[in-house]
Amino acid sequence: MDAFEELTNRYERRVYSLALRLLRHEQDAEDVTQQTFLNALEGLENFRGEASFATWLLRIATHAALKVIRKRKGLDTVSLEEATEETDRYDTIPHPEYIADWRQSPEELVHQREVQRLLEAALARLDDRHRPVFLLRDVEGLSVRETAEALGLSEANTKVRLLRARLQLREELTRTLGNPARRVIRGAHNH
Amino acid sequence: MKCAELLAALNEYVDGTVDPAICEEFEQHMAGCNPCQVVVDNLRQTITLYKGGKPIELPAPFRLRLHAALRQHWKKTHRPKG
Numbered sequence: 001m002d003a004f005e006e007l008t009n010r011y012e013r014r015v016y017s018l019a020l021r022l023l024r025h026e027q028d029a030e031d032v033t034q035q036t037f038l039n040a041l042e043g044l045e046n047f048r049g050e051a052s053f054a055t056w057l058l059r060i061a062t063h064a065a066l067k068v069i070r071k072r073k074g075l076d077t078v079s080l081e082e083a084t085e086e087t088d089r090y091d092t093i094p095h096p097e098y099i100a101d102w103r104q105s106p107e108e109l110v111h112q113r114e115v116q117r118l119l120e121a122a123l124a125r126l127d128d129r130h131r132p133v134f135l136l137r138d139v140e141g142l143s144v145r146e147t148a149e150a151l152g153l154s155e156a157n158t159k160v161r162l163l164r165a166r167l168q169l170r171e172e173l174t175r176t177l178g179n180p181a182r183r184v185i186r187g188a189h190n191h
Numbered sequence: 192m193k194c195a196e197l198l199a200a201l202n203e204y205v206d207g208t209v210d211p212a213i214c215e216e217f218e219q220h221m222a223g224c225n226p227c228q229v230v231v232d233n234l235r236q237t238i239t240l241y242k243g244g245k246p247i248e249l250p251a252p253f254r255l256r257l258h259a260a261l262r263q264h265w266k267k268t269h270r271p272k273g
């Protein structure tokens with residue numbers, strides 16, 4: 001148990017953050033976090049180390065969180081994939097509009113409290129189809145394949161959703177963090 | 192390569208998994224297209240910022256409840272035999 005408690009200490013923040021960002025509801029995030037570690041404790045013998053322990057835990061948490069999201073939407077019998085496959089194509093991805101060099105580097109920005117708030121707010125505005133992909137791939141550092149597996153999506157669809165998420169976040173962040181004096185306007189010939 | 196085609200290859204380019212032939216075209220396009228160059232910079236910075244962000248702390252009372260629940264579950268399932 002001491003070893004498991006050690007693992008819990010190490011990973012509880014990541015699991016809770018993922019759950020809270022996916023669900024945007026504290027009580028639900030707490031329930032999912034607790035369920036994740038209980039499941040992990042029970043299934044510890046099944047952990048074969050093909051993936052890292054963190055990836056395995058985040059997968060359990062993702063499944064639990066998606067279940068909550070589906071229940072909220074009344075989609076108990078339809079998978080998230082089937083329900084939402086429609087419009088994820090490259091040719092409908094919005095083009096970048098606000099393009100400007102940032103006033104500060106990410107290294108300078110990352111410690112600022114108001115920047116952390118901006119990051120969370122921009123994440124919250126992502127569509128439910130795009131947020132999980134971005135969280136697993138870019139925030140938690142899973143590979144595209146691991147992200148696709150955790151979400152029950154094809155790799156192709158995962159990539160398109162990731163691109164949409166990344167571009168939307170770029171757009172929002174640049175509107176706040178970009179230097180208006182360094183704004184670049186796309187010429188007509190560029191299209 | 193046109194701006195729209197660059198957009199479609201953007202993920203692979205920033206992740207460093209783009210095919211070398213496409214990579215060359217990509218970089219040629221950026222050299223002649225400042226807006227695309229800045230979009231790529233912005234996107235890299237966006238990802239770096241999210242990767243570098245701190246995870247959210249558990250509310251203290253919940254953390255205590257979580258650890259208590261885990262210890263209790265462990266006791267229930269690992270009762271000494273006899």
Ligand SMILES: [Zn+2]
Nearest residue numbers: 190194224227
């Ligand atoms: Zn361009």
